[in-house]
Amino acid sequence: MNMNRKYEVLLLINDKLEENDIEKTLKDVEAKLCGNIIKKEKWGIKDLAYEINKSKKAYYVLYYVETTPEAISDLKKLIAIDKRIVRPMILVHNKKWPFEYKTAKDLKFPERKKKEYTSRNYKNVNNYSTTKQPIAKNSESDKSKGE
Secondary structure, X not given: OOOOEEEEEEEEEEOOOOHHHHHHHHHHHHHHHOXXXXXXXXXXXXXXXXXXXXXXXXXXXXXXXXXXXXXXXXXXXXXXXXXXXXXXXXXXXXXXXXXXXXXXXXXOOOOOOOOOOOOOOOOOOOXXXXXXXXXXXXXXXXXXXXX
């Protein structure tokens, strides 16, 4: 039984490729996905957080796709063989797409109830007082410091 699922596919493509090679790579990926591509975002060349295959930059492409798990396994096989794709990230979304959620500005949080703090009842243990005692000042030592 083939059931379509929602996937988010982020691909990092080698930044040293020419523009037409990048487009050919994306066409190969889209052919393997063979599903409904909801949204495609080309982010362009970005810096990597760490070096991957002696490269500090990569071309980022993000797909939101509804397709079968078999198509995703075929895509993983292509990625394993194809050296143009540096790193993939594939996520499954069960409910909504990330771009369908409201932004933080639109969210309204309920008011928090203020907690009332009460003083705790401490017992004197071993006849020690729980209240702070004032420290006696030594007037002779204060006089000697001033001299």
